[in-house]
Amino acid sequence: MAAVVSLKNVIKCYVRGAQRVEVLHGLSLEIEEGEFLALMGPSGSGKTTLLNLVAGIDRPDQGDIVVAGERISSHSSRQLARWRARHVGYVFQFYNLMPLLTAEQNVELPLLLTDLSKAQRSANVRTALHLVGLSDRGSHKPAELSGGQQQRVAIARALVCDPTLLVCDEPTGDLDRDMAEQILDLLQLVNREQGKTIVMVTHDPKAAERATRQLHLDKGRLMGVQPRAAA
Numbered sequence: 249m250a251a252v253v254s255l256k257n258v259i260k261c262y263v264r265g266a267q268r269v270e271v272l273h274g275l276s277l278e279i280e281e282g283e284f285l286a287l288m289g290p291s292g293s294g295k296t297t298l299l300n301l302v303a304g305i306d307r308p309d310q311g312d313i314v315v316a317g318e319r320i321s322s323h324s325s326r327q328l329a330r331w332r333a334r335h336v337g338y339v340f341q342f343y344n345l346m347p348l349l350t351a352e353q354n355v356e357l358p359l360l361l362t363d364l365s366k367a368q369r370s371a372n373v374r375t376a377l378h379l380v381g382l383s384d385r386g387s388h389k390p391a392e393l394s395g396g397q398q399q400r401v402a403i404a405r406a407l408v409c410d411p412t413l414l415v416c417d418e419p420t421g422d423l424d425r426d427m428a429e430q431i432l433d434l435l436q437l438v439n440r441e442q443g444k445t446i447v448m449v450t451h452d453p454k455a456a457e458r459a460t461r462q463l464h465l466d467k468g469r470l471m472g473v474q475p476r477a478a479a
Contacts, residue, residue: 252412252445253279253302258311258321260297271297273468274311284439284446286459293465295449296417302447303336303415304328316412333361337406341418343398345390345405351377352386355405362409376404379442380434396427403434407444414438416448420455432458 260272271294279285279302287295300306301313304320307328313321316335323331337358345354352373359369377383380400390398399419406414416435420428436458438444448459456462464471 250281251278252281252283252316253277253447254312254314255301256312258301258308258313260294260301260306261309271468272301272308275468275470277463277470279445279447281445282439282443283461284436284459285448286456286462287447287449287465288451288453288456288462289465294468295465298465299415299417299447299449302413303338304332305338333358333409335412337409337411337414339399339402339406339414339416339419341421343390343395343402343422345398345401347390350387350389351382351393351401351404354390354401355408358405358409372408373404376408377401379407379438380404394427395423396430399423399427399431400434403431403438407438407442412445414444414446416446418449418451420450420452428452428455 255275255277258272258275259270261268261270263269275298287298289295297306301308302315304315304323308321311321312319318331320328320331346357355373355376356369359372364372373386374383377386380403382397382400382404385393385397390401393401419435420431423431432455435446435448439446448455450456
C-alpha cells in the first residue's frame, strides 16, 4: 500500500524561557493507507507533538511532512487550516463538545465550513451518528450523555467530513474500561470496514493492542516495534 503519511528528518523545537528544547530529533516515519497506528511512550516523549505535526496543527522546524500527497510542512497557517478541514478528523481525550449544542449540532460543526446545503449536511450528520450507534441520541446535549456516548459523538464529528486521516489523542483516557473497550471496538470498525487511516496516541497497552502497528517514542526518537500479526 502507498504511504498516506511520510515524515523525513523532522525536527521540532520549543522555546521555554531562554532555553530552546528540541522535542523531536530528525524523526522519519511512513504510515500506510488504511493502517491503524498506535503511538506509545512516556509523558514528554513527543507523542502529541508528533500527532499535531501529522494533523497539520503545528509545523516542523526542519524536515518534510507529506500527507495525502501534499507537502504540508511548507503550508502557511491559512493553507493548513483549509487542508485540515478536508483531510483530518481529530478525536480528543476530553471530547471537546459544545455544551449548549445537541449531538447533531456538534457533529454538524465541521460541515459549516463546506459548501454543502443544509439538507446535505443533515444527511451526513445522520449517517455519522448511525455509524457510531447514536441515531437515537441526536437531540441530546452532552450533559445528557454518558462519557462513552460523548466520545462517540466526538468520533462522529471527526468522521462527518470523510477525512483522509483520523487522529486520536488518548481517546479512551477519560473512560472506564468497559466504555474504553466500546470506543476501541468502534475505532477498529472504522479502520477495518471504512478503511480509515488512524493514528492514535495512548498510554494504555490494551488500547495499543487494537492497532495494526505499535511504535514507541522515547525522548523524541522512534523505537521500532514489529507489526502485530493480523487476527
